[in-house]
Amino acid sequence: MKRETYDIVIIGGGPAGLTAALYAARSRLNLLLVERLAPGGQIALTDLVENYPGFPDGITGMELVNRIKTQVDKLKVPIRQGEVRGLEEDRTLKCVYVDSDWLEAKAVVVASGASPKRLGLPKESDFIGRGISFCATCDAPFYKGQKVAVVGGGDTAAQEALYLTKFAKKVYLIHRRNKLRAARILQERLFQNDKIEVLWSSAVDDLLGEGLLEGISVKNLETGEKQELKVMGLFLFIGWRPNSGFLKGTVDLDAEGFVITGENLETSVPGIFAAGDVRRKLLRQVSTAVGDGATAAYATERYLERAFHLD
Ligand SMILES: Cc1cc2nc3c(=O)[nH]c(=O)nc-3n(C[C@H](O)[C@H](O)[C@H](O)COP(=O)(O)OP(=O)(O)OC[C@H]3O[C@@H](n4cnc5c(N)ncnc54)[C@H](O)[C@@H]3O)c2cc1C
Structure with missing residues (x-):
């Protein structure tokens, strides 16, 4: 059976992954988002978010998640429930291991976030x-x-x-x-x-x-x-450890396990990008996670144009 090759597989359905999906869907890329639980990420655990612009009285974490999710659903983003357990380069393609199955993608955005220390x-x-x-x-x-x-x-x-x-x-x-x-x-x-x-x-x-x-x-x-x-x-609430165990040996991580990226959020492997709390950065918040998601999706598109002449 011939497997479908996705343009982009996004790992994680928190604010970073959902935003990347929003941008990729609007660019009409063939995409799949993989999330091990329900979409939302850490923000679904928060009572009130008071520092996300546009909500002068604050917004509950759950309500913010629901709004992003509604926007993503309108664009019919396919979401698969499953845990990514490994990621490998297979010549020009990437191989994403989900539970006991695997998927093929031209590019990957890792947005698997972080867990409390x-x-x-x-x-x-x-x-x-x-x-x-x-x-x-x-x-x-x-x-x-x-x-x-x-x-x-x-x-x-x-x-x-x-x-x-x-x-x-x-x-x-x-x-x-x-x-x-x-x-x-x-x-x-x-x-x-x-x-x-x-x-x-x-x-x-x-x-x-x-x-x-x-x-x-x-x-x-x-x-x-x-x-x-x-x-x-x-x-x-003493800090976070990155959800990056499945990336060991694939992309460069820092001593704490956060993914090291360049300015356009590409990792040490061309075609694998990282966004949100999983990457090494100064500030881990919803506003920076959504910014990363947008940047990573945009950079992925540019990569696909270059590497696969996709336009
Ligand atoms: C209690 C609390 C309060 C907070 N309050 C605020 C606040 O007021 N304002 C603010 O801006 N920020 C706040 N934050 C921080 C904010 O929630 C995070 O910065 C933001 O959620 C990061 O988004 P993300 O998408 O990078 O990662 P996450 O939100 O961590 O999402 C990652 C997603 O990836 C999934 N995933 C992980 N590993 C895998 C895998 N192997 N396969 C498939 N899926 C996987 C996870 O299940 C998760 O859904 C708070 C966080 C917490 C915990």
Whole structure:
């Protein structure tokens, strides 16, 4: 049976992949988007997005995803549910391994995003979904009237700590440093909220409980002093690790596994582009992810013209 050769296969249906699909579909390229879960990506986990232009009162992550998805559906972008497990160069074509099948493409846009980092403590995996969470929007209602802790000092940690105060009676914000990286507007809201207590220069060094999380041990990194906090929920926002395991040995990655790209978002392999949180860059946000998606699709089109004389 002869396999179809796609002009472009897009891996990942977050803001970057969906935007790349939008541009590729409008250019009438023969495309396929592969997504392992439902389209949306990390933004579907967010309560309110307040820093995406065009929505002066903010927009919920879910609503933003639905709007992008509606736009993509109007263009009849084919979406296949499946996990990409490998990517190889096969002479001029690329071979994309999806679950136990494979696809052929002239070019690929990798937009597989990133996943939250973990603390690296013993028993951490056992507590995920049993007290440890990476999504306040999903899990905050379980902690109504209880005490919870958030780890991190960036925008996401600040935003999610604020959201948790709608449910929890007390939110500890645990941060390694003695100042936050979060935007000033979020810091102002944090410091005004009397349900939030910031534990500066501190780190979680043990997880307590059997089966379900019942508390944490927190160490002050300056004094070495430890204290136990009885919290039922621990929300981790300490950075991201790229979803790039399937690219090892195919394209150049940096030491943390982020994909290295040039200005037009091409990787070390001609015809393979990367967009969004999966690539090495300064700022990982929806606005930069959609910009990357557009650039990668445009650059792919130029590549197809050059390499396959497609116009
Ligand atoms: C809690 C939280 C709050 C945030 N708040 C904001 C905010 O207020 N404003 C803002 O601008 N940004 C915010 N962000 C960041 C923003 O969500 C990301 O920067 C953005 O979603 C990145 O888009 P992406 O398409 O690059 O990757 P992702 O959103 O990570 O999407 C990648 C997609 O690829 C899929 N995928 C991964 N691997 C494979 C594979 N092997 N095969 C097939 N599919 C795969 C994943 O399932 C996922 O759907 C927040 C993030 C989080 C987690």
